[in-house]
Amino acid sequence: MKKLFIAALVFALGGTNILHAQNLPDQKETLNTLIKVNKYYMKNNPDCTLPSFVKGKMRASNIWTRTVYYEGLLALYSIYPDTEYYKYAYQWGDFHKWGMWRGTTTRHADNYACGQVYIDMYNLCPKPEILLNVKSNLNMLVNTPQINEWWWIDAIQMGMPGFAKMGKLTGEQKYFDKMWQMYEYTRNQHGEHGMFNQKDGLWWRDQDFDPPYKEPNGEDCYWSRGNGWVYAALVRVLDEIPANEVHRQDYINDFLTMSKAIKACQREDGFWNVSLHDPNHFGGKELTGTSLFVYGMAWGIRNGLLDRDEYLPIVLKAWNAMVKDAVHPDGFLGYVQGTGKEPKDGQPVTYDSKPDFDDFGTGCFLLAGSEIYKLK
Incomplete structure (x- = not known):
C-alpha cells in the first residue's frame, strides 16, 4: 500500500514529465544521427561553392535548394557548434559575396531565400558586408508595391523568414x-x-490546383512538401517576431489549424504521403514533407503552442520511422522526393532513389532532428 501511495504521489507531482522524458529519443543517438547524415552530405560535396548540373542546366550554389541545406546546417550548429560547420557556411556565403542569385533586384523568392541564412550568419559574425546585399534586396521589396509575388506556396518559406529576421x-x-x-x-x-x-x-500549392482540380480519388490536391514549406515558414517567423507583433496571433492560428490537419493525415508507419488526401496517388513514404512536419510540431510542443500529450506521439512516431526506415548506414537519406510541385514529380521515391538535388532533403532532415534534440 505504501509503495502504491508513493507511486501515485510521484505521478501527481511530475510523473507525466517522467513518462514524456522516457518516450523521447536519446539525445546522443539523435545527435549522432544528425552528424552522420550531415557528414555524408559534406563528404560528397566538399566544395560548397560548386554549382550543380541538374536537368540540363547549371545551377548556382546559392539557389533555394542549397539555402534549405544551410538552414538545417545552422540548426545543427546551434546544438553542436562544430567549427567545420561554421566554416562550411561562411565559405559558401563569402564565395557568393553574400549576394542573391540574379542580384539584389531579384523579386523571385527562390533567388533571395539565401538572405535568411546570411542574416543568421551575420548574427554569428557581425560583419557589415554580410548584410549589405540582403538588406538592399529586402528594402527594394519593401519599398515597391507588389504583394502578389508569392504565388506558389513554397515561396512563403523561401521568402517570409528573411523579412522576419531582418x-x-x-x-x-x-x-x-x-x-x-x-x-x-x-x-x-x-x-x-x-x-x-x-x-x-491545408494549402493548395498554386492556382493550378484550385478546385475544380481533383486528385484521382476525388479529393483536393494537397502536396505534402508544399504544406511543409508553409508550416516551417510559420515556425521560422514565430521564432523571430516579437510577442506584441500585430499579426502574431494570425500566424499562430494558421499554425494551429495546419497542425490539426497534418496530424489527421499521418500514415500508420509514421510518415506522410506526398498527396495528403489521396494516399494512393504516388503513395508511399516521403521524407521531406515528413521532416518539415516533425520540425514544426516539435517546435510547437517545445514552445507551448501544441498540447504535448496530443502531439508528442505523432512527432515521435514520425521521427523514429525516419531514422529507422530512411537513414542509410552511411548517412544517405532515402525516400526524398525530388524537386517539383505535386505528387507525380520527382518520382520514384524509394529507399534507394536519388533526388535530382541532394541538398534540400538533408536540410529538412537536419531541421527536424535539431528540434527533436531540443525536446525535454
Missing part, C-alpha cells in the same frame, strides 16, 4: 508589415479562393 535585427516594423501583406495575399486572394483552404486546414 525586422528583428533592425527593429523596423516595415519588414513585418510587408511580409504580412505578401502572406495575406497568397493566403486569401491569390487565384480564385486564396491558397489556404481553412475548412481543410
Whole structure:
C-alpha cells in the first residue's frame, strides 16, 4: 500500500514529465544521427561553392535548394557548434559575396531565400558586408508595391523568414508589415479562393490546383512538401517576431489549424504521403514533407503552442520511422522526393532513389532532428 501511495504521489507531482522524458529519443543517438547524415552530405560535396548540373542546366550554389541545406546546417550548429560547420557556411556565403542569385533586384523568392541564412550568419559574425546585399534586396521589396509575388506556396518559406529576421535585427516594423501583406495575399486572394483552404486546414500549392482540380480519388490536391514549406515558414517567423507583433496571433492560428490537419493525415508507419488526401496517388513514404512536419510540431510542443500529450506521439512516431526506415548506414537519406510541385514529380521515391538535388532533403532532415534534440 505504501509503495502504491508513493507511486501515485510521484505521478501527481511530475510523473507525466517522467513518462514524456522516457518516450523521447536519446539525445546522443539523435545527435549522432544528425552528424552522420550531415557528414555524408559534406563528404560528397566538399566544395560548397560548386554549382550543380541538374536537368540540363547549371545551377548556382546559392539557389533555394542549397539555402534549405544551410538552414538545417545552422540548426545543427546551434546544438553542436562544430567549427567545420561554421566554416562550411561562411565559405559558401563569402564565395557568393553574400549576394542573391540574379542580384539584389531579384523579386523571385527562390533567388533571395539565401538572405535568411546570411542574416543568421551575420548574427554569428557581425560583419557589415554580410548584410549589405540582403538588406538592399529586402528594402527594394519593401519599398515597391507588389504583394502578389508569392504565388506558389513554397515561396512563403523561401521568402517570409528573411523579412522576419531582418525586422528583428533592425527593429523596423516595415519588414513585418510587408511580409504580412505578401502572406495575406497568397493566403486569401491569390487565384480564385486564396491558397489556404481553412475548412481543410491545408494549402493548395498554386492556382493550378484550385478546385475544380481533383486528385484521382476525388479529393483536393494537397502536396505534402508544399504544406511543409508553409508550416516551417510559420515556425521560422514565430521564432523571430516579437510577442506584441500585430499579426502574431494570425500566424499562430494558421499554425494551429495546419497542425490539426497534418496530424489527421499521418500514415500508420509514421510518415506522410506526398498527396495528403489521396494516399494512393504516388503513395508511399516521403521524407521531406515528413521532416518539415516533425520540425514544426516539435517546435510547437517545445514552445507551448501544441498540447504535448496530443502531439508528442505523432512527432515521435514520425521521427523514429525516419531514422529507422530512411537513414542509410552511411548517412544517405532515402525516400526524398525530388524537386517539383505535386505528387507525380520527382518520382520514384524509394529507399534507394536519388533526388535530382541532394541538398534540400538533408536540410529538412537536419531541421527536424535539431528540434527533436531540443525536446525535454
